[in-house]
Amino acid sequence: MSESSVEQLFLGIDGGGTKCCALIMDAQGAVLGRGLGGAANAYQHLLQAQASIIDATTLALRDAGLPETTMGDLIAGVGLAGVNLPSVFASVQRWQHPFKKMHLTTDLHIACLGAHQAANGAVIISGTGSCGYSIVDNKTTILGGHGFLLGDNGSGAWMGLEAVKAVLLAIDHLGPPTLMQALICDYLQAGNGNLVDKLAAASSGDYAKISRFVLSAAEQKDEIALAILRSGAAYIDALAQALWQAGPGRMSLIGGLSAYLTPWLSSATQANLSAPLAPPEVGAILFARQQTAL
């Protein structure tokens, strides 16, 4: 029973489109160290995701005062964006990882386990991407989370993308003017003629960074920015309503955009939201322990 061994260390990894968090805990659940790595969306960039996991883990070991060789002793719970797609999950599973054991699941799953300490509950993520997830009596439900191009409404990347689309319409005089035009063109050091060129290699993380200009323009009552925010909030409301119907009892809104989005949600959604009990990387360790106990 490695989980009951005092020596067994656990690693929790929460990998998303912008960053990767690593947490090392001992068998009693005491935090030993933390580390932060770069983007770790396995769908967008598998090798980068693997590198970010190693980076974050290396930093967490250093933070814990442990030698790098300890990496091979860790039982890792790894929650990654993108592995909801079966083909991506299989690719990550084939990875010759450096850990003692790796238990892989989605970023949503570990977020939900963390937010409700492995009890019934639902989470809505609004960070670089967006998604809804619930666990009710061991039955999981996943809603949305179809990625940057096809969905992720109400997420940072979606918001940034909608903002750029609106700015391009404004530049072409085919849509209404918006304060976001000057804000986004300044930020990207782009003129009206080369905005698309400047974004040619932009990732969903890059678009998520643009979402801040939707928020600031909305504060200045820019109608186009307000419409994007309202549309994103309406989608998150619909997600919340659908998840709540499954009876999770508790529901949390998490991710980098959650604090900004909450005021735009319906009062019904807001009333059903509770603060998460622990972050996703703790959920990743809970997942590893569940799997180790099986």
Next chain:
Amino acid sequence: MSESSVEQLFLGIDGGGTKCCALIMDAQGAVLGRGLGGAANAYQHLLQAQASIIDATTLALRDAGLPETTMGDLIAGVGLAGVNLPSVFASVQRWQHPFKKMHLTTDLHIACLGAHQAANGAVIISGTGSCGYSIVDNKTTILGGHGFLLGDNGSGAWMGLEAVKAVLLAIDHLGPPTLMQALICDYLQAGNGNLVDKLAAASSGDYAKISRFVLSAAEQKDEIALAILRSGAAYIDALAQALWQAGPGRMSLIGGLSAYLTPWLSSATQANLSAPLAPPEVGAILFARQQTAL
């Protein structure tokens, strides 16, 4: 004066997101041969675009009964999707092409030159992508054409993408049901759970192929399909109105979706549309001859 030489042959290339058309004409403007190659969007896939140009030219030479070695004698006018972006234009210009000379411009430019036989005029393209373009007294205007992710409203790829987004909302019960769900899932041999996975590697050309199901569902009065068609048509109407204000005198709607889209356009737009006088590949040769005469 190579253009006045009887022996000088001209090649016209019209390269888009789905296919590449090659046309060989002699100095008197007589058609000698035609060839069809694969996708040639220089923004999406530069090497593929170059290969498609060679393929189409090889077939056109064969069709003309000319040896492949003639390729080096051709003065080529090349109109390509994607080269409206300066960085992409520069990449194609660096190509060690096999022709005597290559004059490069956008697919829009050659479409406009062809449609109005090098006189003033405007074109709206609705094929894999969408864009507006006009030439009025040597002044060119370009509108839209920002690519699959950021714009191209009213194009085939845009329509296919909007359809897939609507189907995903329907699958998640976060949006209204639509006939397109069964049509598109059947076409992609996808279940509700793996539609996104099936589309993981889809190009804009692949999405353009999906647009047919928007048209067929709209024929059956599917409200979601009708809304997509109306939204696309409204954008093309706005493009048409903006282009017409510059005074081109003649305007044509071209591209694979044009015939399907025309009935959905406003009567004002429809009244301003004329049939193109010649296809884009002829415009590409007109461009090469203009440049050769300079």
